[in-house]
Amino acid sequence: MTDWTKSSWRNKPRIQMPDYPDQAALQAVEAELSRYPVLVFAGEARRLKKHLASAGRGEAFLLQGGDCAESFEQFSSDMIRDTFKVMLQMAIVLTHGAKVPVIKLGRMAGQFAKPRSAPTEVVDGVELPSYRGDIINELDFTPEARIPDPRKMLRAYTQAAATLNLIRAFSTGGYADVHQVHGWTLGFTDNEKAEKYREIANRISDTLDFMAAAGVTSETAHTLQTVEYYTSHESLLLEYEEALCRQDSQTGKWLAGSGHMIWIGDRTRQPDGAHVEFARGVQNPIGLKCGPTMTSDDLKLLMKTLNPSNEEGRLTLIARFGAGAVGEHLPRLIKTVQEEGANVVWTCDAMHGNTIKSSSGYKTRPFDSVLREVREFFAIHADEGTVPGGVHFEMTGQDVTECTGGVRAVQDEDLSDRYHTACDPRLNASQSLELAFLVAEELSTRRNTQQAKAVS
DSSP, X not given: OTTOOTTGGGGSOOOSOOOOSOHHHHHHXXXXXXXXXXXXXXXXXXXHHHHHHHHHTTSSEEEEEEOSSOOSTTOOHHHHHHHHHHHHHHHHHHHHHHSSOEEEEEEOSSXXXXXXXXXXXXXTTEEEEOOOOTTTOOSSSSTXXXXXXXXXXXXXXXXXXXXXXXXXXXXXXXXXXXXXXXXXXXXXXXXXXXXXXXXXXXXXXXXXXXXXXXXOOTTTOGGGTOOOEEEEEEOOOHHHHHHTEEEOTTTOOEEETTOSEEEEOTTSOOTTSHHHHHHHTBOSOEEEEEOTTOOHHHHHHHHHHHOTTOOTTTEEEEEOOOTTTHXXXXXXXXXXXXXXXXXXXXXXXXSTXXXXXXXXXXXXXXXXXXXXXXXXXXXXXXXXXOOEEEEEEEBOXXXXXXXXXXXXTBOGGGTXXXXXXXXXXXXXXXXXXXXXXHHHHHHHHHHHHHHHHHHO
8 A cells, every 4th residue: 555654644634633723732742652652453453353354244243332432530440340341241141142252342442532513512602612522622611621632642542551451451360251240140130120131141041051061161261261352442533543553563564553443433434534544554443434424435435445455354334323214224335335245344333323312401312212223223134134243332331321211211300310421321331231132132033033044
């Protein structure tokens, strides 16, 4: 790729990025970051790409989840642990339903910047620049807080490094032991409102008991004690991405060293734009958000630009249309992919198309709408004979009240109790795990249907 450099994005149209008033400070931060160690390694990104290739063939399933936007103020080891914990619980339930390995990909250790629908916001007649995430400016509604500060990139790097350090310790230090994780899940089904999920949990217990009887235990099988866990984020702030971009000494290819997977948002996927330009040159797996305005022509061009070799596992298409709208858009995009013979992983982001304003004034997402979009996604792939490769959720391990519904029935009037997000509403731990049970049922039904067709 002789026409690409890690800086070539600077010659392309840029949107959803800040204009730093202090250019000297920005250049100093970029120079400092460029000397820091990368956060992830090329071998890890290649391994994730291999796993994603399996998901594209239906031989694995992708679970991508985590924070809407990571916060400096709310950062703690407990928060990392709780989100990691619920991701593991979800993965075990999904593995049982799909009968294939589940790829665990967190929206963590880099999800600091957020695109916004408008460059400014007005409160009580005062207009200020929009909050764009802690890596850029601050949430406080003051002129000083909303000034983009490049030094925040250094704090974001430090927090990302600490997050990855703890995740790696959890992944290999025994915390991820499958028996312990399933014990947490059994605790969830003890709630009488979650009783309908107890049968699945009991079947998982029976499987683990059988494996133990056959001599496969945590002591004899290292894989029952450890997990592979990867990180991802939207590569929105390209000065940060470029500073952590390095050339792999083994292959000569470039690596976005900020996370294992980076994705391009629905607002920044212009084929001739800066964000596509940066992503096309790195070897990491790339995600591409596909919303209702994605045209077939743009998708064809983006697939050729981002994955010119049609490499399996390289490109994940993250569908986000909203409940009730999937049937209008997904079939035509699936047809486009089929016409091109493109290798992609199809996943469902059932969050971003289902945001509403509640009667109490809070931005929220109804649990039933999220579930409906997932079911529509699976149904259309079944009709088209294609592979639904994964799901993508904004969620947290904390007991927040930001999305309505679920077995614990968060109501509009409950939203103010523990509404902590600075941007978009997240599923809490209970809602996330319940959704995993329901998605597992969809996966199991799909598998049984395919087996029945194969027999007939």
